[in-house]
Amino acid sequence: MSSLTQKMETIRNDYFSTRGNAVISSVCIALLLWIGWTLVDWGLLNAKFSADEGIDGCRAVSGACWAVIDARARLIFFGLYPYEEHWRSALACLAIILVTVLSCIPCFWTTRRLAFLWLAGFATFYVLMRGGVLGMTEVLETEWGGLALTLFIFSAVCIVGMPMAIVFALLRRSQYTVIATTMALVIDGIRSLPLLSIMFTAALVLTFVLPDWLQGDKLYRVIFGYSLFFACYQAEIIRGGMQSLPAGQEEAAKALGLNYFQRISRIVLPQAFRNALPPTINQFVVTFKETSLVTIVGFFDVLASGNAAFSSGEWLTTYVEVYFFVALIYFSFVFSLSRYGAYLETRLRVGQH
Amino acid sequence: MAFLRNRKFLDFLLQFAFLGTVIGLIVSAVVIGRENMAAQGLTGGFAFLEQATGWGISFSLVDYSIQDTYSHALKVGILNTLFLGVITLTLATIIGLTAASARLSSNKLLAKMGVSFVEIFRNIPLVLQALFWYAIMSNLPKAKQAISPFEGVFLSNRGAYFPGLNVTGGSAAIAIALFILAVSLAIWIAVARRTSRMQPSRRRMMWVGTVVAGALVSIAVLAAGRIPGTELLSIPYLKGLNFREGIRLTPELMAAIVAISLYGAAFIAEIFRAGLLSIRKGMGEAGAALGLRPYQVFFRIRLPLAIRAVLPTLTNQYVWLMKATTIGIAIGFNDFFMVVAVSINQSGQTLSLILILILGFWALNLSLSAVFNWINRRIALKGTQNR
Numbered sequence: 001m002s003s004l005t006q007k008m009e010t011i012r013n014d015y016f017s018t019r020g021n022a023v024i025s026s027v028c029i030a031l032l033l034w035i036g037w038t039l040v041d042w043g044l045l046n047a048k049f050s051a052d053e054g055i056d057g058c059r060a061v062s063g064a065c066w067a068v069i070d071a072r073a074r075l076i077f078f079g080l081y082p083y084e085e086h087w088r089s090a091l092a093c094l095a096i097i098l099v100t101v102l103s104c105i106p107c108f109w110t111t112r113r114l115a116f117l118w119l120a121g122f123a124t125f126y127v128l129m130r131g132g133v134l135g136m137t138e139v140l141e142t143e144w145g146g147l148a149l150t151l152f153i154f155s156a157v158c159i160v161g162m163p164m165a166i167v168f169a170l171l172r173r174s175q176y177t178v179i180a181t182t183m184a185l186v187i188d189g190i191r192s193l194p195l196l197s198i199m200f201t202a203a204l205v206l207t208f209v210l211p212d213w214l215q216g217d218k219l220y221r222v223i224f225g226y227s228l229f230f231a232c233y234q235a236e237i238i239r240g241g242m243q244s245l246p247a248g249q250e251e252a253a254k255a256l257g258l259n260y261f262q263r264i265s266r267i268v269l270p271q272a273f274r275n276a277l278p279p280t281i282n283q284f285v286v287t288f289k290e291t292s293l294v295t296i297v298g299f300f301d302v303l304a305s306g307n308a309a310f311s312s313g314e315w316l317t318t319y320v321e322v323y324f325f326v327a328l329i330y331f332s333f334v335f336s337l338s339r340y341g342a343y344l345e346t347r348l349r350v351g352q353h
Numbered sequence: 354m355a356f357l358r359n360r361k362f363l364d365f366l367l368q369f370a371f372l373g374t375v376i377g378l379i380v381s382a383v384v385i386g387r388e389n390m391a392a393q394g395l396t397g398g399f400a401f402l403e404q405a406t407g408w409g410i411s412f413s414l415v416d417y418s419i420q421d422t423y424s425h426a427l428k429v430g431i432l433n434t435l436f437l438g439v440i441t442l443t444l445a446t447i448i449g450l451t452a453a454s455a456r457l458s459s460n461k462l463l464a465k466m467g468v469s470f471v472e473i474f475r476n477i478p479l480v481l482q483a484l485f486w487y488a489i490m491s492n493l494p495k496a497k498q499a500i501s502p503f504e505g506v507f508l509s510n511r512g513a514y515f516p517g518l519n520v521t522g523g524s525a526a527i528a529i530a531l532f533i534l535a536v537s538l539a540i541w542i543a544v545a546r547r548t549s550r551m552q553p554s555r556r557r558m559m560w561v562g563t564v565v566a567g568a569l570v571s572i573a574v575l576a577a578g579r580i581p582g583t584e585l586l587s588i589p590y591l592k593g594l595n596f597r598e599g600i601r602l603t604p605e606l607m608a609a610i611v612a613i614s615l616y617g618a619a620f621i622a623e624i625f626r627a628g629l630l631s632i633r634k635g636m637g638e639a640g641a642a643l644g645l646r647p648y649q650v651f652f653r654i655r656l657p658l659a660i661r662a663v664l665p666t667l668t669n670q671y672v673w674l675m676k677a678t679t680i681g682i683a684i685g686f687n688d689f690f691m692v693v694a695v696s697i698n699q700s701g702q703t704l705s706l707i708l709i710l711i712l713g714f715w716a717l718n719l720s721l722s723a724v725f726n727w728i729n730r731r732i733a734l735k736g737t738q739n740r
Binding site for chain 2: 296
């Protein structure tokens with residue numbers, strides 16, 4: 001009984017403490033009830049879930065037509081990947097997700113372990129997707145699509161971009177003025193361009209200015225362009241981490257007789273990364289979200305396959321449902337990663353004054 | 354070979370080699386690009402800017418026809434980007450500030466709604482949101498069944514129609530410029546140090562007077578620039594299958610505005626929240642002790658201090674939002690980037706157009722951050738104490 005009165009007391013304090021507060025709370029409750037009811041009514045009560053009757057089954061109901069997801073889920077997840085080989089694409093996605101989850105655990109936070117983990121995960125992904133060995137039929141990159149392509153671009157950009165970022169950051173704080181100034185110009189120049197224009201340049205314009213032997217596949221050109229962009233942003237984050245180190249750290253290392261590479265790899269970078277961990281996670285989050293831009297330069301990632309799911313055939317009217325579903329996929333990845341970043345930030349703050 | 358062991362010479366060699374590599378990469382790209390263009394029978398340079406484009410632009414603030422030149426088309430693109438940028442920056446700031454204050458409200462329910470808004474719109478890619486809103490906008494009812502939330506405003510699959518004025522473009526531009534000038538002057542009078550020794554009532558009268566005078570002059574300019582033989586007020590009405598008169602915002606523009614404003618607002622809300630949290634509690638309490646009402650404490654004490662704290666971060670976010678307007682190409686809004694992309698496709702002048710694109714965005718972003726850095730310097734506290 002007393003717990004109930006206590007609860008009532010808390011509710012009153014939190015929501016109805018003053019007259020103004022009570023009015024705001026009532027309006028909010030009404031608004032939330034209305035939004036909630038509309039969503040439940042549309043998405044659950046009056047919705048059609050099975051695709052057995054095709055679009056005609058949906059015409060009979062007033063709510064959401066989740067039948068399109070039932071019918072086109074494989075297209076959204078796997079794109080144009082050959083139907084019989086979908087298990088490979090699914091396993092490949094799981095490998096990347098597993099690697100991402102593992103690298104969130106502190107016992108993997110050494111350069112060697114992280115590098116090994118990501119290279120192994122990436123190699124597994126590539127072998128599974130590409131095939132051609134172990135009796136798996138070969139599937140070219142042009143047939144990759146859906147979630148697997150999104151994850152491929154994301155992980156490739158991180159793997160290529162991270163070492164690039166470290167090199168950029170070191171060059172930018174180089175003791176040689178000419179090198180530092182040139183790098184500063186390059187980094188700031190690229191950072192002030194929109195990512196989309198860089199992807200566009202990489203996809204369509206690079207063929208024009210590169211010698212034939214260097215062109216490669218369009219996919220790899222876009223990954224390179226995106227990595228460059230990622231590296232310029234990440235380099236500034238790493239540099240920020242380095243700047244917050246007391247100068248004494250490097251001077252002490254110098255006094256101990258460590259050479260440049262030892263100083264950087266054992267003293268400066270480990271601490272810089274620790275300082276720069278929250279913005280680095282944030283950068284990964286942004287990078288994952290912005291892989292969706294490849295849709296515009298003509299790749300069949302999870303967003304583009306979502307577009308294809310409703311824009312072909314009978315499902316033309318089901319765009320809201322499909323976008324809801326694709327948004328949910330992105331949201332679950334991005335939200336969990338950014339929650340993890342927030343958790344890490346509070347955890348790292350412990351012990352620091 | 355003593356000079357090979359000379360430290361200074363080696364340093365010079367290293368730097369020279371680095372700079373040489375960077376320049377060499379750029380030069381070789383330009384050379385290969387020129388060769389490729391010559392193979393296609395195109396000459397480089399910027400002469401093509403004076404040729405007629407031969408393709409149309411769906412949304413333009415100034416007159417544009419397919420006989421106009423490339424340079425004019427690029428101008429239209431820049432104007433569209435600026436237009437979209439100004440609208441979305443303003444809306445995103447207003448929505449973001451509202452969400453931030455909701456999130457910090459003492460009412461738990463309101464705070465939770467603020468959090469949900471931020472988390473939903475921040476964690477879904479902008480392109481996806483833009484495509485979603487575009488699908489919604491282009492699936493609105495036909496013109497005959499248009500939704501009319503207010504008198505004279507119509508939403509249909511042809512876009513949104515608002516009441517407008519029958520005036521020439523030039524006079525509208527002058528009127529808007531004059532009004533912005535008057536408002537800026539009024540803000541200066543209201544906050545500048547030079548006018549701070551005036552009587553408060555006189556100061557208030559002066560800045561209110563400036564706004565009123567600016568408004569009157571703008572209205573006079575608009576009335577003078579009225580297109581002869583038409584009503585001054587142009588209210589949209591249905592005729593046949595489409596609307597006539599009024600101002601039309603295309604579905605592409607509407608979708609871009611809604612998507613970028615909401616996405617940007619989610620980020621700006623977080624920035625303002627951090628800023629408002631960084632203001633010491635004692636500041637607000639001191640205000641309350643002096644007898645200020647809660648809204649006065651918010652608008653006169655906490656918000657100005659928060660703006661001072663967040664302005665550098667906010668500037669970065671504004672530059673980022675300006676770059677985000679490029680997603681217009683996903684839904685077919687003719688922003689600067691889309692005009693450049695179409696021009697490359699149509700004219701084949703890749704190198705020159707990419708250079709124009711890069712210079713355009715550099716100019717845009719540099720001037721935006723220059724303006725905000727200037728404001729930041731003006732409102733930053735002098736001396737060594739930070740807050």
